[in-house]
Amino acid sequence: MSFEPKILGIACNWCTYTGADLAGTTRLHYPQNLRVVRVMCSSRINPSFIFRAFQLGADGVLVGGCHPGDCHYNTGNLYARRRLAVTKKILEFAGLEPERFRVEWISASEGNKFAQVVTEFTAQIKELGPQQKLKIDELLEKI
Amino acid sequence: MSRIGVFVCHCGHNISQTVRVSELAHFAAGLPDVVVAKDYRFMCSTPGQDMIANDIREHRLDRVIVTACSPLMHEHTFRKVIEKAGLNQYLLTIVNIREQVSWVTDDIEEGTAKAKALLNGAVYRARLLAPLSSRVIDVNSDVMVVGGGIAGIQAALELANTGKKVYLVEKNSTIGGHMAQFDKTFPTLDCSACILTPKMDAVLQHPNITLLTYCEVSEVKGYVGNFDITVRQKARYVNHDKCNACLACTEKCPGKGISGWDEGLIKRKAIHIPFPQAVPQRPVIDRDSCTYFLKGKCRLCEKVCEQKAIDFEQHDSFLNFKVGAVIVATGYDLMDTRPLIQYGYGKYPGVYHALEVERLFNSAGPTSGKVTMRDGKEPQAIAILHCVGSRDKNNYEHCSRVCCMYSLKFAHLFREKTSADVYQLYIDIRAAGKGYEEFYNRIIEEDVKFIRGKGTRVAPSADEPQRLIVEAEDTITGKFVRLPVDMVVLSPAMVPRSDYKEIARLFNLSTDKNGFFMERHPKLAPLATMSEGIFIAGVCQSPKDIPDTVAQANGAAAEALTIVSRQKMELEATTAMVNPASCCGCQNCVRVCPYGAPFFNEQKGVSEINEALCKGCGLCASVCPSSAIIARHFTNEQVLAEMEGLMEF
Amino acid sequence: MTDFKQIENNLKKEAKKLLESAEVPVVLAYTRGYDEKHPMPFAAKSVADVEKIVFNEYCNFNMARYIMRFPDAAKIAIAAKAADSRALVVLIQEEKVRREDLVILGIPASGMKDPKTDQLIDSRTTGGLYNPVEYDILLGEEIRGQKTVSPYAVLADYEAMDKEARWAFWKGQLDKCIRCYACRKACPMCYCDPCFIDQNKPRWADKAPQSPGNMMYHLTRFHHLAGRCIDCGECSRACPVGIPLYLFHKKVAKECEEMFGQAAGMKLEDKPVLVDFRVEDSDQILK
């Protein structure tokens, strides 16, 4: 069986989650590897959520927020941009493939973009193969 | 241990086509803590809702998961359902298997697998949900309106007429705004003053309106329903309680200042009222042109004032009051066209901008309504240049919306008052409004010369030194034209007030790239802002004409009324709170919050959150290094658990 | 090379003056430990304490770590080398202490040594500075002409590794961690109590010293220190199992400086970069 990655998505309620809904409403098909957590704003995303997602076995993590300047909370995504950029640098220096972590600004009207990003990202993660580095296995193996 | 009920919706075929719904329900039944799992054709239907309510009672459920369409569709519906059945509405979790599963795949295996993963995540999350209760606060029934132009006047009157007390704050010494500067209004050509001054007077007379002219808002604290406002009353040097508006002072005053009201076309006295119908009819002293303030001697006004109303000792003072809602209607400025050197405004006396021309037409204006230029002569040829600075990628991309129409109005008035040839240089005429196209057609009939092309340059004429040459490309004939004229009228971009940043900061408004205040939603909430209880009306939101402005003002008044007509209101429960035991006092939350909700309690050395100000974005929780901030309904535990559930299968 | 004795004498002189004036109840400096080579951080609280003050090449401790231990002291004097002064700047930016409540006794120092290895601590392994960035009194000649190598130069080898090698390196290093938390306790910027990793709600990671918890602790800590770490290297010197944490912090500091144009603790008026933003920040930083 071919490798089907698990991709964790974290989407802001106002733009990307709504954009994802729009992709559905317009019946745009994309791979089913993404599982989305809805948060109110991309700025809610604690860097440790990203580390944890990889520990839980996510092969890729996709964060979606409003375009800079369009944040429902004015400036949330501007903070998120900096904080997630640092998160990515940390993952990269630790030796994880930085491509496994992606941040995209997807507005509520960009159902197309959502479907396209998920399709692209899923293909990219398939290419990269399973993420084994941060994934927790010790606890599981011994049970 | 939780008792979770899972309700899987088929949504007719919408979901069941690509997700095996009964298998999903069966899967759910096998998950820890799930005590009942069912699937049904339409969960949002009355029988569906009843089923959920019955199961809550029968199985003593304490968490409900509805696996159906997007939470943005029916979260509200199902919250009501479980609340009616006795469960706190926040104990509901929606799993979106329609928009984000069944509609985006045609593979039933994939769809079912993904739906299971999402459902499992919801079960993990549901276990950790906590009941939340909305906080109920008292609402102050007063409203503040900022800006005394037509928008502010209209909103204030509407609100006052419903019996609400209104504070109308205007930074000038009179209300009326730009509309009071106009002579005629398009397309009906009725007299601006005739329709506006009765409203201005009504404001003054209204028992429910506190008119605060020559005032600026200096501080806004609090939150919806309970704003604490501080207003700075600028020193007028005239005691308005004593003044009886005899205006003897203005006759004797030797000081001369530039009349802002008349767009600098003439001078006015240092002690002055801006125009005869000003409201209130009370003069103020302009320090910058007052002989006494400049030279230390004079005080002629004081001598002539029988009421002893002149008070050179006056200082700025501050007023405090509380309101429940605010309407911001700060209006606009015209773009400063001096930097556009190709048009020569400020350099060639024959070049005017639109508001100057409005004053020239006005019988109460500097020329008493005669169209004479700065040199006193009547123009023989006039060019009106549209879209100066607007619809221009180098300056402002937006269309200022009213210029086409007022330019047509100008053409009409020029034709009426002079024998000049009038040229309209336009990109295209935008006449979308009731009676506007008809007005345009009427002006075409009035022998106005239309040249479709943007004026590119204004230069002095080489042959006739007093005249100007306007250059343009006529895009209809494709020819380059050079028009010798006496007067050039620029229709500049409408831009936000120069102090928009300060206003945005005070009221926590966001602005678009040009500085116009952002509405909460461009279509569905055009008058509300992201700051709860603060509304916008008129051109401060975007350029618009008088009818639209008035309509917005009425709308904003109605929106404000929906808040202040209640005595109590419920605040969103999904706010953040600080666990003081974990707070390390780093104040990151205080630094980042766009709403100023967190504050530092020096005494305890920990941050606290004013939940009334909190919008629940969760930014503070993510910048909190010691995880002391609990973003309710999106707590760290809840998000981590959901992630774990999503990744399990 | 720094004249350590001269600095010690000046330190004593100033400490004495300050304590005599009673304006400053605490002077944070160093004292002798169980031998010469093992000095200790020290809080001199009386004129009698002044004689116990020492300064030598092993006084690496970042004294800013202790600044919050004296909530009742109206004013605190503190001996501050380059890194200590930068740490103080960050603490002032973060409003943990007010500039006016500090008397910073600046120490220009080169030739500091790691007591474990006796190796020189040079500008590559600390923040690239020899002179304090902020002080009231400078206790020795400002150091000029000393070769400063970029603090980031030591990163070259690690940046050059391919990601598999780098992962193997860090996994190996972080797996050694015994979770004694000396790194966070030695860090002047780690003042949270409790630390996120000690929380039970949420429980970010297990408490056992094994890979997943160690990773979560350290990766998150790197993020918490991003834009705040002033590169004193105390985390690494404190570590009993020799994890070169400073390398990772340095890398993050380098990235922050490149992305946001600001190094930590250099200017009082700066705001830490991760609680700040610019509208014009580029999306490129996410690529």
Place this chain on the structure above:
Amino acid sequence: MLKKISIKKINDLAAALMEKGTLLAPVKEAAGHNFAEIKDPQQLDLDYYNTIVSPKTVFLPQKEDFVRYETAKPVAEAQPVALNIKATFLFGVRPCDAKSFQIMDIHFHASGIIDPYWQQRRDATVIFGSAFDLDIPAQDADFYQTLGIGAADPEGSDVFMVKKGEDLLMKAITPQGEEILARLAMLGEGKPADKKYFEEYIKKGSQHQTRNMCLDPQVIAKKLEDIFHSGEFWQAQSAACLSCGICTFVCPTCYCFDICDDTLFSRGVRRRVWDACMFTDFTLEASGHNPRTHVYQRLRQKVCHKYSFHVRKYGVISCVGCGRCTRYCPVNIDIYSIIQDAMKA
């Protein structure tokens, strides 16, 4: 029984022990030596002073899993984690550390409540003690002499080892030691000269200089009780303390632990993990109250526990003077100096 082996052939000994069970010995790591399982006989290394972390890890590992369970299933279905006890040879334990096991036995066995994890491992382990090299001065931090322990004390070991030139002398101290030495065929018999050397070495060991003071357990116990409430003393002593866990983690006689549950994907494990009285949350109560919020209270607790409470309860000081806490303290806090100061206070 005294046996000997050429140090050159030490790897053969390692191989023989590995055949008979698990061999644990100091292994060189980046920061120093630590006890670890020898996987390759060539790894055995006698060139160490002492390990960073004490050999208590062998009987009381930093993490010990007790039970595994599935969150959805009843408690009765939880599975205890099998101990998998194997014959173990703990090779190269210094006299002070060997002594520490006897102190630790008090808590895990002698007090009446037997900790099966500790005890089963202890029973299955043969301890090969190893004298400090008397030609090398003791490290500055050490003070085992103060606690009455010599640099070559065989007490606490099953087999005790002393280097003699190119040879390693190995003497059985206990019946278990006898038994294992008898089973190691490659060992040569110790000559009378070796025996003499061995005896003298042990004697000489007690003279080997570490930091030393005259310390009567009852006197120091009383002294610490007297100054317990002297905030000034303890605040001065703890002024530099960072409140990290190094001292307790490297200590051979610290045994505090925390019981925690870790779960992932509806499966969980209950385990014990070392805790440290120096951690702020060590005494944090469920109510949120914390009786030891200050650094000085925690340092005081650690010192008093070892030198006062332990003496009062069990008659012995819970410290063997190995010097680890001092050696690895990032700010050079020295328990010996604290005790010295306490005696003077």
